[in-house]
Amino acid sequence: MNSLIVQSPGLLTTVQDLGRPGYGPIGVSPAGAADPVALRIANLVLGNEPGAAALEMTLLGGSFLFSQAATVSIGGADMSPTLNGQPVEMWLARSIPAGATLAFGPTRNYARAYLAVAGGFRVKPFLGSASTHVLSGTGGFEGRALRKGDVLRIGAAPRNTPKRQVSQTLLTSLRPRKVLRVTDGPQAGQFSPEALDTLTHQTFRVTEESDRLGLRLLAPPLPLPPSSNMITEGVSLGAIQVTPSGQAIILGVDQQTTGGYPKIANVIGIDLHRIGQLRPHVDIRFERTSLAVARALWIERERLFHSTEHLFV
Amino acid sequence: MRFRAASDQSMLIDLGDEIGLATHARVLKLLRLLQKEPPAWLRNMQPAYCSLLISFDASRVDHAAVETALRRFEQRSESLRSLQPRTIRIPVCYEGDFAPDIHEVARLHNLSIKDVIRIHTSRAYLAYFLGFVPGFAYLGDLSEDIATPRLDTPRKRVPAGSVGIAGKQTAVYPFATPGGWRLIGRTPLPLFRTDREPFGLISMGDQVRFRSISPGKFEELASP
Numbered sequence: 001m002n003s004l005i006v007q008s009p010g011l012l013t014t015v016q017d018l019g020r021p022g023y024g025p026i027g028v029s030p031a032g033a034a035d036p037v038a039l040r041i042a043n044l045v046l047g048n049e050p051g052a053a054a055l056e057m058t059l060l061g062g063s064f065l066f067s068q069a070a071t072v073s074i075g076g077a078d079m080s081p082t083l084n085g086q087p088v089e090m091w092l093a094r095s096i097p098a099g100a101t102l103a104f105g106p107t108r109n110y111a112r113a114y115l116a117v118a119g120g121f122r123v124k125p126f127l128g129s130a131s132t133h134v135l136s137g138t139g140g141f142e143g144r145a146l147r148k149g150d151v152l153r154i155g156a157a158p159r160n161t162p163k164r165q166v167s168q169t170l171l172t173s174l175r176p177r178k179v180l181r182v183t184d185g186p187q188a189g190q191f192s193p194e195a196l197d198t199l200t201h202q203t204f205r206v207t208e209e210s211d212r213l214g215l216r217l218l219a220p221p222l223p224l225p226p227s228s229n230m231i232t233e234g235v236s237l238g239a240i241q242v243t244p245s246g247q248a249i250i251l252g253v254d255q256q257t258t259g260g261y262p263k264i265a266n267v268i269g270i271d272l273h274r275i276g277q278l279r280p281h282v283d284i285r286f287e288r289t290s291l292a293v294a295r296a297l298w299i300e301r302e303r304l305f306h307s308t309e310h311l312f313v
Numbered sequence: 314m315r316f317r318a319a320s321d322q323s324m325l326i327d328l329g330d331e332i333g334l335a336t337h338a339r340v341l342k343l344l345r346l347l348q349k350e351p352p353a354w355l356r357n358m359q360p361a362y363c364s365l366l367i368s369f370d371a372s373r374v375d376h377a378a379v380e381t382a383l384r385r386f387e388q389r390s391e392s393l394r395s396l397q398p399r400t401i402r403i404p405v406c407y408e409g410d411f412a413p414d415i416h417e418v419a420r421l422h423n424l425s426i427k428d429v430i431r432i433h434t435s436r437a438y439l440a441y442f443l444g445f446v447p448g449f450a451y452l453g454d455l456s457e458d459i460a461t462p463r464l465d466t467p468r469k470r471v472p473a474g475s476v477g478i479a480g481k482q483t484a485v486y487p488f489a490t491p492g493g494w495r496l497i498g499r500t501p502l503p504l505f506r507t508d509r510e511p512f513g514l515i516s517m518g519d520q521v522r523f524r525s526i527s528p529g530k531f532e533e534l535a536s537p
Contacts, residue, residue: 258451
């Protein structure tokens with residue numbers, strides 16, 4: 001059995017796939033890759049299923065030894081990957097000889113990088129998914145972030161591992177951006193027009209108190225609705241909650257499943273993966289759009305993924 | 314029945330305006346019917362006190378289509394029979410470090426600590442829904458005699474097993490998380506574990522009763 005040995009784990013490296021939606025009734029959040037688009041592409045490059053389990057690295061990557069020859073691809077943030085000291089290109093299937101070390105450094109641009117391997121990483125699935133939810137200690141590799149010395153099993157590679165290069169047009173269209181499009185949240189109507197105006201006209205800074213559960217933003221406080229005594233309800237991925245002090249929090253993939261803060265807006269489907277690439281100290285903005293526009297953009301995106309000729313050159 | 318778009322891929326269905334048994338029963342019935350006959354576009358559901366959050370596959374349906382479908386589901390769910398609730402018994406130690414806020418709760422209500430324990434253990438609570446984190450059940454209704462608002466500043470880390478109260482709600486924290494509820498005790502029982510099914514100790518619709526145990530009994534139950 002082929003395996004990967006963790007020589008250094010980096011800041012926070014976990015096994016992730018496309019998550020486990022459907023378990024809201026028992027309080028389980030979907031988890032999964034914070035940037036599912038990067039994970040999907042990294043897998044498709046290798047001929048894997050799009051949701052095969054991969055490693056998600058955060059801000060500072062790790063260093064990994066391969067016991068046997070393997071084929072990998074790297075997507076997401078540029079953490080200066082090197083193979084035995086030589087730079088490795090991203091978004092490309094790359095052969096790794098037995099005994100070689102693949103190492104990553106600090107990010108040069110976004111928050112998260114993905115290391116996919118032909119055959120995927122093999123962990124015991126929890127509720128149908130390999131994704132790690134660190135808070136509850138479930139899924140992934142022993143329910144936790146990777147540590148030095150961990151040995152991860154690698155599945156059997158697909159028969160013909162295609163060596164496909166991702167099209168530059170695609171990467172450009174899916175690139176992380178600092179302007180996130182939003183639709184009105186369920187309590188938008190309770191906020192004043194000034195608050196909604198402020199939401200789209202001021203800049204928000206991503207704070208260091210941000211993780212897979214959510215991004216805490218810093219900005220002049222948003223004016224709260226006159227009575228913000230609402231009954232706890234389910235909260236969506238990408239919801240922008242406003243705390244009693246007027247600060248905004250964007251909910252991420254490891255999100256709490258219910259909450260009692262009013263939600264002024266919600267990031268639209270095709271921008272959700274971009275939340276996962278925002279790192280602390282970055283300034284972001286919000287742009288309002290309609291449900292109809294958001295849906296049309298989503299359908300276009302899914303069509304792109306289903307016709308692979310647009311994905312590769 | 315009221316519909317609100319929560320995002321471009323999700324919708325909130327309100328089934329009442331007040332926390333109570335009648336609304337809870339409607340939410341649970343709609344949830345059960347959707348679990349029994351899940352439409353192909355259904356991605357996830359999150360029940361709460363008065364609402365159900367539905368996330369859907371936006372490449373198959375839009376909000377209007379989801380609304381139409383859910384109106385029919387809701388109508389049909391009314392004829393579903395109510396389930397006989399299970400009773401879950403949870404041992405709690407209300408002493409020492411396990412109960413950092415119990416003195417303050419007693420003081421605010423002019424009660425003795427014994428009174429607070431007696432009142433908290435004297436009734437069965439309904440598990441309205443599970444939310445926040447895996448296995449966290451929102452239990453109610455807490456007696457007005459000990460109902461206490463949340464802390465002004467939430468704790469950064471509440472130990473797993475802590476029993477908290479907030480307003481007329483009570484709950485057990487399954488995992489160490491931040492939390493603003495007032496902590497009056499701790500249970501040695503795991504609330505969510507993946508080595509047996511169901512994973513959660515408490516399910517939506519259960520009746521939950523607490524009983525007071527000594528620190529010695531806590532240690533005994535905590536050791537595997």
